Amino acid sequence: MRVPVGVKVGVFALAVMGSYSYFANSIPQIESKPPQELSLEGGQVTTAQLVKAGEEIFKTKGTCEVCHRIGQKGTRAPDLAGVGSRATARAAERATKGKPLRPGMTAKQYLLESLLDPGAYAVEGYPPIMPAVDKPPIGLNRSEVWALVAFLQSLGGTVDVTLNDIPATVGAGGAGGGGAAAEVKLPGDPKAGEAIFAGKGGCIACHKAGKVGAAQVGPDLSQIAKIQTPDYIMKKILDPAGMGTVAGYPKGVMPPTFGQTLTAREYTDLVSFLLTLK
Ligand code: HEC
Ligand code: HEC
The missing domain is CATH 1.10.760.10 (Cytochrome c-like domain)
Known part of the structure; x- marks a missing residue:
């Protein structure tokens, strides 16, 4: 046969x-740590600095702009203008009719979920093609994810995310995780x-x-x-x-x-x- x-x-x-x-x-994990990696853990950082760092990551290492625009209809992904305020409504939706249900979900938790587990709630009209940002090929670390959530909150919302809101497991064991695997041929x-x-x-x-x-x-x-x-x-x-x-x-x-x-x-x-x- x-x-x-x-x-x-x-x-x-x-x-x-x-x-x-x-x-x-x-x-070896050591290879996966790009030199330009941002670390904010243990340091003093103002909200303005955090938002600025997040914006930088959005435009560079995060490669978000390949799919998303702010204040402009992109093709592949939702316009992120106002996502900081929209996140409140999205969180309420996740809390009451989400699958799986996430009771008590807050705006910052919604934004975090949209970065780490994008498929959990796909915005209507879009396919679930967004990769988890702390895994290859994007591979952001915990500080970078923190800054990114702050930046997204700043788009129409109130920035209240703290490092404690970001699980310590984000960014694969703290060693960057991503980079090296993305290089694998x-x-x-x-x-x-x-x-x-x-x-x-x-x-x-x-x-x-x-x-x-x-x-x-x-x-x-x-x-x-x-x-x-x-x-x-x-x-x-x-x-x-x-x-x-x-x-x-x-x-x-x-x-x-x-x-x-x-x-x-x-x-x-x-x-x-x-x-x-x-
Ligand atoms: C390959 C394309 C792609 C890339 C790269 C990408 N996204 Fe997305 N993103 C999407 C798509 C498609 C959706 C809508 C479907 C969904 O919710 O999963 C989305 C949804 C979102 C949402 C939820 C928006 C809302 O209205 O609720 C946020 C927030 C977001 N992305 C942020 C980011 C950030 C920040 C980056 C960069 C680190 C990024 N995305 C990179 C495609 C992408
Ligand atoms: C007749 C036209 C056509 C041909 C031939 C074609 N594609 Fe596509 N491809 C599309 C269209 C249209 C889309 C976007 C719609 C979709 O996702 O299905 C797409 C989407 C893709 C995507 C996803 C892109 C993204 O940004 O997520 C990949 C990867 C891809 N094609 C690879 C290939 C490869 C490799 C070949 C050859 C073996 C191929 N395609 C042949 C029309 C085509």
Whole structure:
């Protein structure tokens, strides 16, 4: 009996993902601490400084602006203008009809949840594609998450978040966690993957990726590895609809057939190429 190729690719993808997390866990944590990491723990910091630091992270290391704008309709994600005041209503909603219910949830807890567990409550009209910000590829530490919540509260709300509101586990054991894993490479060949992207895969018909391609039917993938996890990217190629539709783009346009048309080798090379896009 022949195993359908789609199934083969699926199993292979799982095996690759397994070894991926194995590699990620075996990287010494020390490498994962980028020098520019912000630490505010134990230090004196005013609310204004905290908000300023959060704004900086929003624009740089957090890569939030790839998806979000403030005071401007972006395509992929909600406009964050006024999110500091909106958070109060969202928290009330989470507390009364959320699934799971979070009774007594406060505005700052809602904002924290939206950063650490974005899928727990997806804003209506948007797919749950936001990555947890304390995990790779964004990988912010506890201080950075704290500053970010303060910045979000400052957008129309009152800044009352303290370091104690941020669980000590945020940022994977305090060692940054993220960075190193984001550097982990799949056992594929990015150059060969680029050729698949432009050739057999036909991705170029709809996507731009760095210097390759110009099409705008689908999202620009030039920074995809900066904002999305390898897991999301791998699954999206095999099951586009299953991962939700990126806001602002048509549903059902990305072909669901790559698991059948690509060989496992081609698929791994392609994913390796996409992981270089940051
Ligand atoms: C890959 C795109 C993407 C990135 C990167 C991203 N977000 Fe999001 N974000 C979304 C989407 C889509 C939603 C709406 C669905 C949901 O709630 O999960 C969202 C929701 C939110 C919400 C809830 C908004 C509301 O109205 O309740 C907040 C707050 C937020 N993001 C903050 C951030 C911050 C801060 C960063 C950077 C550290 C960030 N996001 C990075 C896509 C992204
Ligand atoms: C016929 C057009 C089309 C082709 C061909 C196509 N895609 Fe897409 N793709 C889309 C559209 C439209 C979206 C956004 C809607 C959605 O999420 O389904 C998308 C979304 C994506 C995303 C998610 C982007 C994000 O920002 O979250 C990835 C990753 C992706 N495509 C990769 C690929 C790869 C790799 C190939 C080639 C193997 C490919 N696509 C081929 C149309 C296409």
